[in-house]
Amino acid sequence: MEPSDRLKITLRASHSFQNPQNYGIYAQPEAVNRPGLSQFQIDSNVPTKRRAVTTSVALTVNYDVSDTLAITSITSYDKGTLFFKEDTDGIRAQNLEVPYFDRASQFAQDLRLTSDTGGPFDFIVGAYFNREKVFNETTLEVFNGTDANSDGVINAQDCADALPVACKIRNQFDQVKKSFALYTDLKYKLTDALTLRGGLRYTHDTGAQTGFKSDALGVDDSFVANLIPLSDLRFTQNNVSGKIGIDYKLASGDLLYASVSRGYRAPSFNAQAFFAPVELGVAKAEQVTAFEAGAKTQFWDRRITLNMAAFYYNYKNQQFINVNPADASQQLLNIPKSRLYGGEVELTVRPSDTFTFHGGLGLLSTRIKEGIVSGVNVAGNRLSNAPTLTFNASFDWTMVQGKFGAISFHPEVAYQSSQFFENINIPRLRQTSYALFGGHLDWNSSDGRYSVSAWARNLGNKFYFTSRIDLTGFGLDYNHIGNPRMYGVTAGVKF
Numbered sequence: 001m002e003p004s005d006r007l008k009i010t011l012r013a014s015h016s017f018q019n020p021q022n023y024g025i026y027a028q029p030e031a032v033n034r035p036g037l038s039q040f041q042i043d044s045n046v047p048t049k050r051r052a053v054t055t056s057v058a059l060t061v062n063y064d065v066s067d068t069l070a071i072t073s074i075t076s077y078d079k080g081t082l083f084f085k086e087d088t089d090g091i092r093a094q095n096l097e098v099p100y101f102d103r104a105s106q107f108a109q110d111l112r113l114t115s116d117t118g119g120p121f122d123f124i125v126g127a128y129f130n131r132e133k134v135f136n137e138t139t140l141e142v143f144n145g146t147d148a149n150s151d152g153v154i155n156a157q158d159c160a161d162a163l164p165v166a167c168k169i170r171n172q173f174d175q176v177k178k179s180f181a182l183y184t185d186l187k188y189k190l191t192d193a194l195t196l197r198g199g200l201r202y203t204h205d206t207g208a209q210t211g212f213k214s215d216a217l218g219v220d221d222s223f224v225a226n227l228i229p230l231s232d233l234r235f236t237q238n239n240v241s242g243k244i245g246i247d248y249k250l251a252s253g254d255l256l257y258a259s260v261s262r263g264y265r266a267p268s269f270n271a272q273a274f275f276a277p278v279e280l281g282v283a284k285a286e287q288v289t290a291f292e293a294g295a296k297t298q299f300w301d302r303r304i305t306l307n308m309a310a311f312y313y314n315y316k317n318q319q320f321i322n323v324n325p326a327d328a329s330q331q332l333l334n335i336p337k338s339r340l341y342g343g344e345v346e347l348t349v350r351p352s353d354t355f356t357f358h359g360g361l362g363l364l365s366t367r368i369k370e371g372i373v374s375g376v377n378v379a380g381n382r383l384s385n386a387p388t389l390t391f392n393a394s395f396d397w398t399m400v401q402g403k404f405g406a407i408s409f410h411p412e413v414a415y416q417s418s419q420f421f422e423n424i425n426i427p428r429l430r431q432t433s434y435a436l437f438g439g440h441l442d443w444n445s446s447d448g449r450y451s452v453s454a455w456a457r458n459l460g461n462k463f464y465f466t467s468r469i470d471l472t473g474f475g476l477d478y479n480h481i482g483n484p485r486m487y488g489v490t491a492g493v494k495f
Contacts, residue, residue: 006064013057022050026465027090027476039463040484046087046097054080068117072110079105088328088471088478094145095474096328103135120189128181136271137172140328144168144219156218160225163216164327167224169274171214177207179266195247197259202240205266207282209233214274228277235267235282258293268319272330283332284317305348312341320384320423322373326473335423337369338383354398362390373423381425387433389417394439405446411439421468429468429477436462436482449494456487 001009024042037043058076065071082102089095112126147154148162158166183201190196214228245259265286273279294309317334324331342364349357366383394412401407415435422429440455461484469478 008062010060011058012060014055016052016054018052019049022046022048022084022086023480025087025090026479026481028479029476040481042087042090043092044087044090045092045094046085048085048099050082050084052080052082054078065113068115070114070116072112072114074108074110076108077106089474089476090478094141095143095476096471097141097144098328099139099141101137104133106130106132122187124183124185126183128179128183130177130179132175132177134175135172136175137170138272139171140164140167140169140274141219142167142169142327154219156220156222156224159216159218163225164275166219168217168219168221169214169227170217171212171228171272171274173209173212173271175207175209175269175271177266178205180204193249193251195249196245197247198242198244200240200242203238203264203266205235205237205239207233207235207267207269209269212273212280227275228273228280231277231280233269233280233282237267237285239264239285252297254295254297256293256295259291261290261292263288263290265319268332270330270332272321272332274329275327279329279331281332283319284334286319286334287316288318289314289316303350305346307346308343310341310343312339314339318383322423323469323471324374324473325470328471328474333373335368335371335373335378338367338371339369340364340366340383340386354401356396357393358395359393360391364388364390368423371423376424378423378425381423382420384420384422387416387419389415389433391415403446405450406442406444408442408444409439410442411437413437421465422470426470429470431465431468434462434464436460451492453490453492454487455490456485458483458485461485 001011003009024044026042056076056078058074060075061071061073063071080103083100085097085099088098108128108130110126110128112124114124115122142164143166145154146158146162146166148158148166151157154166159168181201181203183199185199186197188196210232212228212231212233213226215226216224218224241262241264243259243261245257245261248256250256267285268283270279270281270283273281291312292309293311294307297306297308298304299306315335315338317336318338319332319334322331322333323329342362344363345361347357347359364386365388366386368378368381368383371378392412392414394410396408396410398406398408413435415433417433419431420426420429421431436457437459438455438457439459440453442451442453444451462482463484464482465479466482467480471478
């Protein structure tokens with residue numbers, strides 16, 4: 001809606017309901033070498049689907065105060081619920097299953113003033129507010145098929161006699177986080193070729209986790225014991241962060257740039273305390289100092305685009321989740337010091353109007369400089385989920401084009417080197433390097449209205465892990481695996 005030439009108002013609203021089959025857990029060694037099951041199949045006893053309902057509303061208002069100044073307001077509200085029961089042990093036995101319920105809402109308001117003077121100096125000045133409210137309930141169902149006292153009945157007495165075996169360990173809490181920020185983004189053109197950029201952000205964060213408790217229940221949900229009494233946790237954090245950088249535009253139009261910035265992440269609560277009050281806690285605020293430099297270049301009459309970047313990140317109090325192998329409880333912890341450095345290259349080559357090549361290469365080195373995890377000194381270890389080499393390549397080839405439309409072919413490959421999924425770097429939980437192949441064959445009508453795409457992913461049917469957790473207390477490793485070979489056809493029409 002445009003009430004005037006200076007005012008534009010956009011309102012968006014959406015609602016979604018999802019009820020798919022929940023993801024499967026590939027447990028080892030139970031999931032290996034079982035008759036009648038393929039490598040990608042599990043024998044689960046939990047048919048519960050993953051139910052998610054969300055509603056979102058966003059209002060954007062743009063008003064041109066003058067020819068050089070504009071005000072933008074973005075107001076949004078989201079709410080949703082999520083319920084699913086995870087078959088954590090990934091097998092038919094009832095060793096460990098975890099129902100999750102979450103109800104959340106979020107309100108955000110961004111108000112900013114932007115200049116476009118055409119002169120050497122321009123700016124963005126803004127204020128931001130966010131409020132997030134969450135209610136969460138999580139239950140660890142531990143060996144709920146075990147008759148702990150061998151009396152022929154599984155009930156609350158089994159839980160009382162063998163806690164946590166034959167128990168449901170259930171926690172719940174309410175949580176409210178608020179964040180208020182003032183920010184600037186400044187640009188000053190020193191010469192036609194040289195531009196100085198900078199910005200500051202002041203952030204005030206508060207958090208309250210209230211009504212936290214954890215109870216041990218029998219398999220019939222009868223009360224057995226209170227493990228964590230009603231508890232409240234709070235935090236308040238102020239932070240000033242900023243960025244300064246410089247852009248240099250060459251006579252050819254290519255761009256060189258460099259910057260130094262300080263990033264920040266607010267403190268966080270541990271939502272996965274179950275067995276003792278000592279598990280409750282607040283992770284410290286995370287901070288990163290980032291150095292970056294790069295170039296954006298074009299050659300051969302803009303038929304070749306080459307973008308390059310190098311970076312060095314120095315982390316302080318990096319937040320991460322640590323899972324206790326014995327009882328599956330989780331702690332939100334900090335790694336006091338760690339560092340990352342590496343580089344990225346993106347290449348696009350378009351030798352003709354019908355053929356384009358895309359390629360990317362990433363190099364990454366990570367090291368923990370100081371930290372203790374589960375009593376283990378992890379200094380010198382690699383950070384989790386950090387492969388040292390990633391590579392991707394694809395091309396777009398329009399094979400046939402005429403009055404009927406165009407047929408194009410788009411093969412692709414993605415490679416990544418080995419990685420760990422936890423900071424202790426357990427060798428058996430390491431994912432070795434792998435490559436995935438896929439692509440799609442498309443038809444698009446000449447008017448752009450109709451399209452059909454036949455696609456395939458993981459053509460080699462590669463078996464690989466996307467996450468792994470040590471749960472030796474339950475006799476297994478908890479794993480997520482990547483999707484097997486998939487293929488299909490997608491059709492579209494534009495109205």
